[in-house]
Amino acid sequence: MDQPEGFVVLGKENLVCKLKKSLYGLKQSPRQWYKKFDSFMLSNGFKRSDYDSCVYLKTVNGSAIYLLLYVDDMLIAAKEKSEIAKLKAQLNKEFEMKDLGAAKKILGYIEKVLRRFNMHNAKPVSTPLAAHFRLSSDLCPQSDDDIEYMSRVPYSKGAVGSLMYAMVCSRPNLSHALSVVGRYMANPGKEHWRAVQRIFGYLRGTSSACLQFGKSRDGLVGYVDSDHAGDLDKRRSLTGYVFIVGGCAVSWKGCLQATVALSTTEAEYMAISKLMFHERTKHIDVRYHFIRGVIAEGSIKVRKISTHDNPADMMTKHVPTSKFELCSSLVGIKV
Incomplete structure (x- = not known):
């Protein structure tokens, strides 16, 4: 790496430093981190999935324990809590880590989103987008009252993004509806917002899907x-x-x-x-x-x-x- 600013050796400005340990933020850091983590998991009897290199599996007394790696976050799943605790202890010895407790980021996501946007009591509907929603830019706000009304609506301030996250993760049947409402993020109108509310209504009736x-x-x-x-x-x-x-x-x-x-x-x-x-x-x-x-x-x-x-x-x-x-x-x- 280049000599850090303020630590350049006079007369040797053209020289570079040899890294003995990968530093956070460098291009090779993610790769070095994964190699170290992968080596640790394999040395502890886990097998790496042939289909996803960030999924590890180990069978203990006929029962499987899974570890899913996402950058530097991990999700552990097993039938026996004792096996989870044991793996956490092993990881804690090898790496600096923080136990965030039970999984809550993804589980129950739909219910959390519905409550966040006060849609948990919305009327359930059978499809995300009905035929009468003919959305176009002609429906964007035309009057000052409409502009003022839409400024208070969380259309582009989380609502569509939250729905998009649900679609990308587990709801392929929302693809068309999100493709349509996502086109008007810059200047949504009342009818666009009604379409978003309908999508929430669909999720309200299928939250367990x-x-x-x-x-x-x-x-x-x-x-x-x-x-x-x-x-x-x-x-x-x-x-x-x-x-x-x-x-x-x-x-x-x-x-x-x-x-x-x-x-x-x-x-x-x-x-x-x-x-x-x-x-x-x-x-x-x-x-x-x-x-x-x-x-x-x-x-x-x-x-x-x-x-x-x-x-x-x-x-x-x-x-x-x-x-x-x-x-x-x-x-x-x-x-």
Whole structure:
């Protein structure tokens, strides 16, 4: 590393310091931390998951104990509290750590959000967004009274962000609704706020819903759908996709396409490219056509799915209650 300011040795300004220990904030610090933690866990009989390198498992007397690592936070789960206490003691000897007690950050999140925004008594509804919500920028505040009213509403001051967190973590069936209300964060109107309140109402009636894995021989299956020109402001199309393993969603997204599609076919073609490429890819024309080569190589198999059996349909448009419930069940959401 460069010699720290104020500690430069005269006559040796061109020299650098050799690090004997990784310092917090340097580029390699996260890697060094993980290597040390990983070595400690493996030396204590834990096995690292082949599917997620931050999940560790150990079987003790026929019972499993799990440790999940997120940067420098840990979540430990086991049937026996004594095993949890034992692991905590081992960790405390090796690392400086603070016991934050029982898990509370994620568990009960929906109920906490409902109470935070005074929606815990909201009327339950069957879908996050109803057909009569035709949201556009034309509904943004036009009068001083509307502007003053919306200034007191926590639309962009936590409400949409809190709902977005729930969607990203465990609620793929909120993708379309959050994609729509998220477009008006800068200048929301009363109708936009009513749409957000409806989403809260949906969560009020499904607060106990969760993603549940089952058994399946299909391996990894991806569904994709688009809604041509679904955006009322710029007439961009919407893309929705969901990947399922063991009958349960593991990755999903609902968003506007970057450019305007001139036909339904073009919108679908652009939607399927989302399955393969990073959003920051610059060569858009290459991105949209490279999918042909991938299909030709047999890396993925593309099949036409009836709209009645495509769970990604709920991520691009409003669907009736019966269809919404079917789509939710297909991605593993159990109430």
